[in-house]
Amino acid sequence: MTLADGVQLVSTLILAAMVIGAALGVVLFDNIVYSAFTLGGVFISIAGLYILMNADFVSAAQVLIYVGAVNVLILFAIMLVNKQEVYSPVPRRWIRKLSAALVSAGLFGLLTVMLLQTEWLPNAAQTAPDSTVILIGEHFFSDYLLPFELASILLLMALVGAVVIARRESIVGEDTAIVGEQPAPVLELPERPREPVA
Amino acid sequence: MFTLIGYEYFLGFLLLCSLVPVLALSASKLLRPSNRGPERRTTYESGMEPFGGAWIQFNIRYYMFALVFVIFDVETVFLYPWAVAFHRLGVLAFIEALIFIAILIVGLVYAWRKGALEWS
Amino acid sequence: MPLEFFLLLAAALFCIGIYGLITSRNAVRVLMSVELLLNSVNINLVAFSNFLDRQNINGQVFTVFVITVAAAEAAVGLAIILAIYRNRDTVDMEQFNLLKW
Numbered sequence: 272m273t274l275a276d277g278v279q280l281v282s283t284l285i286l287a288a289m290v291i292g293a294a295l296g297v298v299l300f301d302n303i304v305y306s307a308f309t310l311g312g313v314f315i316s317i318a319g320l321y322i323l324m325n326a327d328f329v330s331a332a333q334v335l336i337y338v339g340a341v342n343v344l345i346l347f348a349i350m351l352v353n354k355q356e357v358y359s360p361v362p363r364r365w366i367r368k369l370s371a372a373l374v375s376a377g378l379f380g381l382l383t384v385m386l387l388q389t390e391w392l393p394n395a396a397q398t399a400p401d402s403t404v405i406l407i408g409e410h411f412f413s414d415y416l417l418p419f420e421l422a423s424i425l426l427l428m429a430l431v432g433a434v435v436i437a438r439r440e441s442i443v444g445e446d447t448a449i450v451g452e453q454p455a456p457v458l459e460l461p462e463r464p465r466e467p468v469a
Numbered sequence: 470m471f472t473l474i475g476y477e478y479f480l481g482f483l484l485l486c487s488l489v490p491v492l493a494l495s496a497s498k499l500l501r502p503s504n505r506g507p508e509r510r511t512t513y514e515s516g517m518e519p520f521g522g523a524w525i526q527f528n529i530r531y532y533m534f535a536l537v538f539v540i541f542d543v544e545t546v547f548l549y550p551w552a553v554a555f556h557r558l559g560v561l562a563f564i565e566a567l568i569f570i571a572i573l574i575v576g577l578v579y580a581w582r583k584g585a586l587e588w589s
Numbered sequence: 590m591p592l593e594f595f596l597l598l599a600a601a602l603f604c605i606g607i608y609g610l611i612t613s614r615n616a617v618r619v620l621m622s623v624e625l626l627l628n629s630v631n632i633n634l635v636a637f638s639n640f641l642d643r644q645n646i647n648g649q650v651f652t653v654f655v656i657t658v659a660a661a662e663a664a665v666g667l668a669i670i671l672a673i674y675r676n677r678d679t680v681d682m683e684q685f686n687l688l689k690w
Binding site: 279280283287290291294295297298303306307310313314317320321323324325326328329332333336337340341344345348349351352358359361367368371372374375376378379382383386387391392393394395397398399400403406407410411415418422425426428429430432433434436437 | 594596601603639
């Protein structure tokens with residue numbers, strides 16, 4: 272094993288552990304803001320794994336879209352709906368959690384057995400392309416042309432739909448003033464009373 | 470098998486860099502005097518006094534800007550391979566990319582007319 | 590690293606996402622769990638593209654489309670959550686029972 276192989280092995284293991292740990296953090300943290308930041312950790316670790324799987328363009332797209340855009344969107348949404356909400360207790364909620372955990376663990380066991388018994392045929396004889404970016408661009412404009420154009424339609428629908436849903440209050444009012452907005456608090460810097468230095 | 474060229478150094482740097490925060494924090498934990506005065510409990514030890522709660526509700530306009538940003542971020546990811554492979558693709562791909570951009574410009578115009586891009 | 594390692598990792602991530610999807614009470618966290626599910630699918634696609642189809646990387650092209658759909662889903666889903674929050678003043682999933690029979 273050469274040094275490069277060792278580096279790849281160690282970084283793969285570290286990134287995989289980070290993915291699993293941060294994903295558990297997303298699900299298990301009580302504070303939703305911590306969950307959002309660990310979600311960013313999941314995304315970045317997965318981008319590292321993509322580089323290890325020779326997918327440099329997908330890795331860059333992952334960082335650009337997921338970390339740069341989706342995670343920021345989620346954080347903004349959290350800041351918009353955040354109220355320290357005390358959830359009303361649901362009777363026998365632990366039974367639900369336990370059954371959900373059992374279902375998830377069972378699914379994981381099933382998938383593990385399935386994919387360890389399947390005989391995968393890795394095709395190592397194929398040569399890797401010179402540049403994945405150029406190859407992906409050629410795919411976009413040859414055999415994936417219709418999905419490429421449909422993606423723009425999907426993005427258009429998402430933009431229009433999200434703007435309509437999120438701004439519904441401003442249509443009701445006579446002008447574009449946003450209802451329910453607090454008046455800006457007077458900016459002041461309250462000083463803490465200073466204690467005399469002993 | 471790892472075939473990308475030039476990324477071995479990147480991975481090496483990644484491993485080295487992941488050690489830096491651990492070493493820095495543990496070294497300062499070892500070296501610093503353990504002094505827990507009231508000043509150490511403040512958020513900014515030598516700066517503005519924080520006031521108000523951290524759990525305030527933000528304005529919906531932030532969400533609007535982030536929304537438009539997400540959509541056009543995805544557009545960038547689609548247009549980048551086209552720009553890199555431009556010399557191989559030809560005129561037809563140029564027209565197809567123009568159609569792609571035109572469809573998204575419709576969305577931009579809609580968001581603009583709805584006032585999603587205006588702050589006030 | 591063999592192919593099975595990455596598939597196992599994606600399966601684990603998928604199951605964590607399923608657990609979060611079922612048990613979360615905060616609606617935003619449900620959307621985060623959906624993002625975890627989509628990411629595990631992406632890991633699978635990239636792993637298959639790397640190990641089985643290295644010549645013409647169809648899996649990576651597909652991953653870009655999945656990322657696009659995920660971004661659109663997050664934008665619309667979070668807008669829906671904001672609308673629900675405005676109407677009902679809560680993001681608790683247990684309170685969203687309008688469609689429950």
